[in-house]
Each structure stands twice: as structure tokens, then as C-alpha cells.
Amino acid sequence: MRLNRLILPVAIITAFVGLASTAHAQDEPVIQIYGLVDSPLNVTYSEFLRLPMTSVNASCICVGAPPENPGFNSFVVYTHNWTGVRVSDLLALASVQEGAVDVVFSDDTQYSSSLPLDVALELDKIIAVYADGETLNRDQGYPFRLVTPCWWGYKWVKFITHVEIVDYDHLGFWESHGYPDIARIPDCDTTASNPTVFTPTAQSLALLGVSMMAVAVYLSQR
Amino acid sequence: MTASQRAIRVIMTLGLVLLFTSMVLYRPYSIFGGFSVDLKDVVHWYGVSGGLLFMLSTVLRLKRFKQALRERSLSLHCLAGVLSLIFAALHSRSRAAVIVPLHYPSYYILALMTVVVSSGLVNNYLSPNRRIVKTLRLFHGPFVAALYLSLVYHVLVKTALI
Numbered sequence: 001m002r003l004n005r006l007i008l009p010v011a012i013i014t015a016f017v018g019l020a021s022t023a024h025a026q027d028e029p030v031i032q033i034y035g036l037v038d039s040p041l042n043v044t045y046s047e048f049l050r051l052p053m054t055s056v057n058a059s060c061i062c063v064g065a066p067p068e069n070p071g072f073n074s075f076v077v078y079t080h081n082w083t084g085v086r087v088s089d090l091l092a093l094a095s096v097q098e099g100a101v102d103v104v105f106s107d108d109t110q111y112s113s114s115l116p117l118d119v120a121l122e123l124d125k126i127i128a129v130y131a132d133g134e135t136l137n138r139d140q141g142y143p144f145r146l147v148t149p150c151w152w153g154y155k156w157v158k159f160i161t162h163v164e165i166v167d168y169d170h171l172g173f174w175e176s177h178g179y180p181d182i183a184r185i186p187d188c189d190t191t192a193s194n195p196t197v198f199t200p201t202a203q204s205l206a207l208l209g210v211s212m213m214a215v216a217v218y219l220s221q222r
Numbered sequence: 223m224t225a226s227q228r229a230i231r232v233i234m235t236l237g238l239v240l241l242f243t244s245m246v247l248y249r250p251y252s253i254f255g256g257f258s259v260d261l262k263d264v265v266h267w268y269g270v271s272g273g274l275l276f277m278l279s280t281v282l283r284l285k286r287f288k289q290a291l292r293e294r295s296l297s298l299h300c301l302a303g304v305l306s307l308i309f310a311a312l313h314s315r316s317r318a319a320v321i322v323p324l325h326y327p328s329y330y331i332l333a334l335m336t337v338v339v340s341s342g343l344v345n346n347y348l349s350p351n352r353r354i355v356k357t358l359r360l361f362h363g364p365f366v367a368a369l370y371l372s373l374v375y376h377v378l379v380k381t382a383l384i
Contacts, residue, residue, distance in 0.1 A: 003294055003297035003298065003301070004297050004300075004347070006301065007297070007300055007301050007304055010301065010304075010305070011304045011305065011308060014305055014308050014309075015308050015311075015312075018268065018308060018309070018312040019312070021264050201244075201247055202244040202245075202247040203244070204244075205240050205241070205243050205244035205247065206240070206241055206244035206245075208237075208240050209236075209237045209238065209239070209240030209241030209242075209243075209244060210237065210241060211237070212233050212234070212236055212237030212240065213233075213234055213237035213238065213241070214237075215233055215237075216230050216231075216233040216234035216237060216361070217234075217357070217361075219226075219229075219230045219233070220227075220230050220356075220357050220360055220361070221353075221357070
């Protein structure tokens, strides 16, 4: 009997200690969108996850060296099915003003890179939060990373905290060290798709499963 | 257990398996793992602890332990079960904050665990109603089996074995 009385207090203490130790989960990452826009935005991580998502199968390919000969000794860093919000959707929310030239993506450590506005608006350019259905890890650039399929890896900015729309041709970190600003990879193709929906087969199976469970409960009460 | 009760259990188990299959089919991605052993990654360790406690909870109801521990076996079984649910809830805390389809499998596993633990508690401590006790007893097993199936899948995915 004594042991039974312990269950509730032990459960409450464990829950409190657990909640306290995971309190940092409440410090939400934020992405700021500003510059030549009508409505500057501060989008929190949870707000970001509620926006319509797109998936892209793409490889992040390091350009290699030297800068004069991009792709000379390039290598694939990783290939994933990236899921996130289209840059075009985010920019539509912020309403880009006329005269905008570049979209600059940067992190908190002064690393930055940019895409011309028309390229950033392409439907396969996304700010990803998932890789292969899992939240990005630090190596992949948690919380937000730019996915620019068929562009060299230095354009795939990790740990994005700021998106600035500017009216000049911005040169990012590697671009100012001689790498090309238009970093399109030759002979490269990619596909974008709509993810994160229950497929009809999965829906039917789920419905059938729940129905069978309901039947089992009904029969057990007869 | 009568033949009809067995049949009902089979129907419930099949229903749970179909629901689980829909979760597996739903994932349109190839999977590369995501398991972290970094001690700073508290949330993952809560998941591991929850899983181990759930296993302990099951082991405590094995015949050998039941006989050795007598009535304490049931109390320890319940304590380990309750703690495993708390750890699992902490493990999936960030997923509960934002409801998106990608998080459905987490909700499924957590819901199964909640049903298993709460049915056990109601069965043992709260319900004076014989009918409810009978129903909960009938379904406790299938839910535990479905939960283990989901947990094994979850671990295999996280360790990149599938």
C-alpha cells in the first residue's frame, strides 16, 4: 500500500523536474524579414511551422576550390528531402516593394549570401525546417536554412536569422572572396512536391483501423 | 478468456495495426536517422528513459517477478508505467506545441501510451465498475502490443536501421 501512495508524488515531482529541464524549448527561434518591404516580419518558429510547406529533393554541393574554377573539385555535402516554406510565400507576406534587387540571407555570425529577387521567387527555393521529415539538426542548420537546389553550397545559408531585401547587388561572404554571385550549377535538375499530407491509401487504412477499433469496443460492451 | 473475447481482441489489434501502417505509409521520405547521444540533448534522453521504464513496467508483470514481488509487482508496474508516460510526454513536448501532419506519428505513440497507462491505472485503482474493468483488461494487451510495435519502428527509424 505504501508504494501505491508514492505513485502520485513521484509522478508530480518527475513532471516538474522534466518541465524545468526542458524549459529552454520555450525560447523560440525567430526569423526577421525586413528591408524593402511594406510589412517587416518577425516570424517565430511555431508561426513558421503553420505556413504552407513544400518539399524539395536536393543535394547541397560544395563548390570546392579555387574560386576561379567553381566545381573543379566539388563534392556532395548531403542529399535530403527538404521541407520548408517557399521564400516566395514569405516575401509575399512581407510585400516586397518596387526596386528590390537582392534577397540577403544571414545568420548571427555575419555569414551571408544572397539571391537575385527573381531567383528567390522560384518555387523550389525554400527556407527549410525539416530534412527527411525530421527537424533539422545543428549540422543541417537548425532552426532555419536556405535550400537553393542547383546552386552551389555557399548559397545554402544555415542558421538563418535575418532576411533582408535590398536595392543593390549584395555580395555575400564567399562571393566577396571571389566566388561567383550567380552560383547556378550547370546541368542540374530538381523536383518540388507538396509534402506532409496523408495519402489516400494512408487515409483509408487509418479510417479502416479506427472503424475496427470502434467495432471491437462495441462488441466488448454487448 | 472466451472465444468471443479473443475475437474482439484480434479485431482491436488489427485495427491498431492498420492505424500504425497508415502512419508508416504516410511518411513519404527516405529516412536517415536523427538519434543523438549528446548529453545536452535532454529531450532524447527522456525518450530513451521512457522506453526503458515502459519495458521495465512490462518485465515486472512477468510471472517470475510477479511471484517474487507479490503485490508490490503491480504497484511497481504502475509506477514505472506512469513515469514512462511522463518521460514520453516530455520527449515529444516540442511536437505537441505545434500541430502539423509531420508530427502525427508522435501523437499516435503518445496517445497509445496514454491509453495504456491510464487504462492500467483506472483498472487497478479507480474504477468500481466491473464492466469498465473488464473492457480495460480486454484491451490493455492489444494496446501494449501496438505500442511496442510503434516503439520498435521509432527506434529503428531513429537509429537509421530502416
